[in-house]
Amino acid sequence: MKSVALAIAHRTPHGIAAGISRLITTGDLAPGDRLPTVRDLARELGVSPATVSHAWQTLAGAGLITSRGRSGSFVRAQPREWMPxxxxxxxxxxxxxxxxxxxxxxxxxLPRLAPVLATLEPHADTASYRQKPDIPELHDLLRDTWPAPPESLTVTNGALDAIDRILATLVRYGDRVVVENPTFPPFLDLLEAYGLEPVGVELDAEGMVPAAFSVALGSAPAIVLLQTRAHNPTGISLSPARAAELAGILARHRTAQHTIVVEDDHSGAISAAADVTLASHLPERTIHVRSYSKSHGPDLRIGALGGPRALVDKVVARRLLGPGWTSRTIQSILHALLTTPGxxxxxxxxxxxxxxxxxxxxxxxxxxxxxxxxxxxxxxxxxxxxxxxxxxxxxxxxxxxxxxxxxxxxxxxxxxxxxxxxxxxxxxxxxxxxxxxxxxxx
Incomplete structure (x- = not known):
């Protein structure tokens, strides 16, 4: 209790919270450590219990501490172990x-589901486990609206599922993957899970910085993983000119002649930026991934990937040995959402x-x-x-x-x-x- 009190320079709710936060940051308070009670710390500091209670609420709101009722308040331990x-x-x-x-x-x-659900067939049926994974009407619609004509295309359970399937099929343990820095945290968790080494490239207002991109390609990466629009977290969108410049660098780079580009277009229909892809310049080694979670609903869990047949068909074949396909009922819902005027x-x-x-x-x-x-x-x-x-x-x-x-x-x-x-x-x-x-x- 004494060390906690000594770390608090200002005896206001914010000052108390800041002092405790510093102790957690430095490791003087470790995950799982029990904090003084509100009344004990209030007495030590000469403030009201309400002042300390407000500081505790601030720390809990920031995710730094957690309350266990009568057992007291504790420095928050590592969150749920099932999370990457x-x-x-x-x-x-x-x-x-x-x-x-x-x-x-x-x-x-998000668009309302009730009007489109009323138009669907009443049974979720499939004639054969060996029929094509995608319903024809959605497959054709996606092909017609893809940013560059893909040789092959398939529906997945969202963008992250698509990228997971691509990595599982097309890379080997120890391969390097070029990513934007900053990037989407689950990308880094995926790379770690597959034993892959991320190589970060800084961003400017148009996407990956060309000079830094060229340096990263010197590591002979297996994959370049980038977000084309509404980059998470920065909001940056790849400009057409930058896409052409990056494609040119990649095409000429002697240590990246076999590098595959994987693009994540996760915001799609709610993005105000142009639909850009390196497949316009490098169709033979670009896989474009599109998600409908942000635009049509995260719980639909649906997206698609398209690119050269030699790469996409490997992903489709491997997926048939796992989930097989994305629910054709969900595919029908997405098709209706993409075609119904309302x-x-x-x-x-x-x-x-x-x-x-x-x-x-x-x-x-x-x-x-x-x-x-x-x-x-x-x-x-x-x-x-x-x-x-x-x-x-x-x-x-x-x-x-x-x-x-x-x-x-x-x-x-x-x-x-x-x-x-x-x-x-x-x-x-x-x-x-x-x-x-x-x-x-x-």
């Missing part, structure tokens, strides 16, 4: 008044709403003295002075954002990811003020 390592870094068990940490779409902006209008309205929300929050942050880089989609990458201090201060204000560290490789400037897509336009000024103030905390 970087997913654990994003896991927060308690609720916040405004949760901007999840990276998921606004449920109110559903198309709802998705278009969602895309416009996300653009407006991002613009409003960015403008409000600028008025508060913070420049949020331009981007697309539902997430933004906010630079901060100190990640942990920012999380604690925002938690005190009832706001949760995602820590930046799980997205990053190596020693990079501190950031937090903010899911701007769930901030209504009318709430932007107040949220921006809280984000701006917290970004300076340290």
């Amino acid at each position: 390592r970087r997913y654990q870094g994003l896991d927060v068990s308690l609720e916040a008044a405004l949760d901007l940490s999840r990276g998921t779409p606004d449920p109110a902006l 559903s198309l209008a709802e998705v278009e309205a969602a895309r416009a709403a996300y653009v407006d929300r991002r613009f409003a929050l960015r403008a409000a942050l600028r008025e508060s003295g913070v420049e949020l880089p331009h981007g697309d989609g539902i997430n933004a990458w906010l630079p901060v002075a100190d990640e942990r201090a920012t999380l604690v201060q925002l938690a005190a204000a009832g706001i949760r954002v995602a820590p930046g560290q799980p997205f990053q490789l190596g020693d990079t400037p501190p950031h937090v990811r903010v899911t701007v897509g769930v901030v209504p336009v009318e709430s932007a000024p107040a949220v921006a003020q809280a984000l701006a103030a917290a970004s300076l905390a340290g």
Whole structure:
């Protein structure tokens, strides 16, 4: 108790929370350590129990401590063991008044399912386990709307499932994979699970920096894994000119002649950016992945991948020995959502709403003295002075954002990811003020 009290410089709720946070960061308080009771610490500091209780709520809101009822409060141990390592870094068990940490779409902006469900067949049947995995009408629609004509195409259970299947089929233990830095944390968990080595490439406003990309190709990677639109976490979209430049570098690089490009277009229909692919330049070794989770509903668990037949058909063949195919009933639902006028209008309205929300929050942050880089989609990458201090201060204000560290490789400037897509336009000024103030905390 004495060491905890000595670490607290300011006897306000924020000061107490900041002091405890520093002890957790330095390791002086380890996961699972029991904290002093509210009354004992209040007596030690000469403050009211309500002051300490408010600090405890702030720390719990930031995911740093957890309450076990009458047993007391404890430094939060490692989250659920079934979660991959970087997913654990994003896991927060308690609720916040405004949760901007999840990276998921606004449920109110997803297209309604009831109108399309009424049009489907009443039985979920399949004539043979050996029939083609994709229903013809969806397969043809996807092919017609693909950013570059694919030789082969198949439906998967979302983008991450597609990338998992690609890695399982096309790489070997110890291979290197070029990724953006920062990148989507589950990508790094997947690479670790397959014994692959990530090689990070920094980003600018148009995508991977060409000079850094060329250097990364010197490691002779098996895969280049990149996000084409609304990059998670930054919101950056690959420009057509940058796609052409990266494709040219890849085509000429002598140590990357067999490197395969895997593209993740996870925001699709709600993205305001152009639909860009390196397959326009390197069709023989580019696999493009598209997800419908952000635009049509995460629980549909559906996406697709398309590219050269020699690569895609290997993925299809291996998948037949596991799940076999994506539910044809779910495929029928997606086809209906992609062709019904009412559903198309709802998705278009969602895309416009996300653009407006991002613009409003960015403008409000600028008025508060913070420049949020331009981007697309539902997430933004906010630079901060100190990640942990920012999380604690925002938690005190009832706001949760995602820590930046799980997205990053190596020693990079501190950031937090903010899911701007769930901030209504009318709430932007107040949220921006809280984000701006917290970004300076340290």
